[in-house]
Amino acid sequence: MKVKAAVLQEMGRPTPYAKSKPIVIEELELAPPHDDEVLVKLLYAGLCHSDLSVINASRPRPTPMAMGHEAVGRIEQVGSNVDTVKVGDIVSCVFVPSCGTCDSCRTGRPATCTTGAKANGAGLLLCGQSHLSRTKVSSPNEPKMIHHLLGVAAFSTYSVMNKNSVVKIDPSIPPKYAAVFGCAVITGVGAVVNTAKIEFGASVAIVGLGGVGFCALLGAVAAGASNIIVVDLEASKLELAKKLGASHAVQSKRDMSMDDLVQSIKQLTKNSRGVDYAFEMAGTGPTLQLAYGITRPGGTTVTAGLPHPETKFAVPQVTITAEERTVKGSYLGSCVPTRDIPRYVQLFQEGRLPVDKLVSGVIRLEEINEGFDQLDQGKVVRLLLKLHEDEE
Ligand SMILES: [Zn+2]
Ligand SMILES: [Zn+2]
Structure with missing residues (x-):
């Protein structure tokens, strides 16, 4: 079938993207699902910083690539081997397609699925193939095959995904808000409740308020954290964070020394010793340095x-021993998506994870380069793409 998809032509084009247009909306041919796959009609998809990291080449992937990994859609067709979802189900997309049989999957950690990571790195589905191709190419050098971002490729009217790239959710949630559960919500909330497993009353700091950072804030509030400190460059985000439950909002400045910033934040904690849990949610060297500090x-x-893969993290080693410090990585919020996404959706419906407050606006597929400029400038938390005019 023919689909309309946002295709990243090459990585590393300069900003503003409205001018350099790294993403082009193309009409592509989408091959039907294999036995273990589903055809999804995408409804809404979120613009996430990890899309931006591919666009600006800090997270290298093969191109041309159909972008988008955070989305909600409706199942249109299922392969003969699919019994987890059926036609008509509303599903949240998951950006690590777990295989169910590798060591990670068998030990209950599907976020680090080896097979899923390999397919994602290659820009292919778990079946080892791409389902997307150009119907016509203008020169013999122009590639015909289009890669899929993270097994999802959601900035598209329709997409084919492995059955383990989708999780059925309660259809009564407005699709607009359901879109953010597959990345921002599970990554942010999961970092707090799965990776860190914070205790009731624990003190928390969150460094970096993108969609994931904000969801960590919502998770920390819901999990009963105390003295929640948020840090970001952007005043408007700090304002919003205070409304959503942050106790202290600290505006960092690019010209501020790391020591001054560390000291000023520590002063907001009990006996100026620091927080029980600090979450680094921006993906830079200095932000992890700050969170550790x-x-x-x-x-x-x-x-x-x-x-970026070459970013290094250096700390005085003795602090790890003598202060019994722990540094933990959190991918996909250490989540089990089939368990956690429905839970978080229910918490949203009970008013305890107000993710609707994080939606900054809704744009059309044709406005995607402008949308990434806004995200790049830190002006928005979550912009959503509406993929069909005739759908709510
Ligand atoms: Zn994401
Ligand atoms: Zn696996």
Whole structure:
């Protein structure tokens, strides 16, 4: 079938993207699902920083690539081997398609599925293939095959995904808000409740307020954290964070020294010792340095940001031993998506994870380059793409 999809032509084009247009909306041919796959009609998809990391080449992937990994859609067709979802189900997309049989999957950690990571790195589905191709090419050098981002490729009217790339959710949730559960919500909330497993009353700091950082804030509030400190460059985001339950909002400045920033944040904590849990949610060297610096002795620093592969993290090694410090990585919020996405959707419906407050606006597929400029400039939390005019 023919689909309309947002295709990243090449990585590393300069900003503003409205001018350099790294993404082009193309009409592509989508091959039907295999036995283990489903055809999804996409409804809404979120613009996420990890899309941006592919666009700006800090997270290298093969191109041309159909973008988008955070989305909600409706099942249109299922392969003969699919019994987890049926036609008409509303599903949240998951950006790690777990195989169910590797060591990670068998030990209950599908977020680090080896087979899924391999397919994602190659820009293919778990079946080892792409389902997307150009119907016509203008020169012999122009590639025909289009890669899929993270097994989802959701900035598209329709997409084919492995059955383990979708999780059925309660259809009564407005699709507009359901879109953010597959990435921002599970990554942010999961970092707090699965990776860190914070205790009731624990003190928390969140460094970096993108969609994931904000969801970590909502998770920390819901999990009963105290003295929640948020740090970001953007004043408007700090304002919103205070409305959503942050106790202290700290505006960092690019010209501020790391020591000054660490000290000023520690002063907001009990005996100026630092927080029990600090979450790094921006994916840069300095933000992890800051998060480590403001964690108290005996505390835990969690990082869910995705830095450039060459970014290094250096700390005085003795602090790890003598202060019994823990640094933990968190991918996909250490979630089991089939368990956690429905739980978080229910918490949203009970008013305890108000993710609707994070939606900054809704745009059309044709406005995608402009949308990524806004995200790049830190002006928005979550912009959503509406993929069909005739759908709510
Ligand atoms: Zn994402
Ligand atoms: Zn696996």
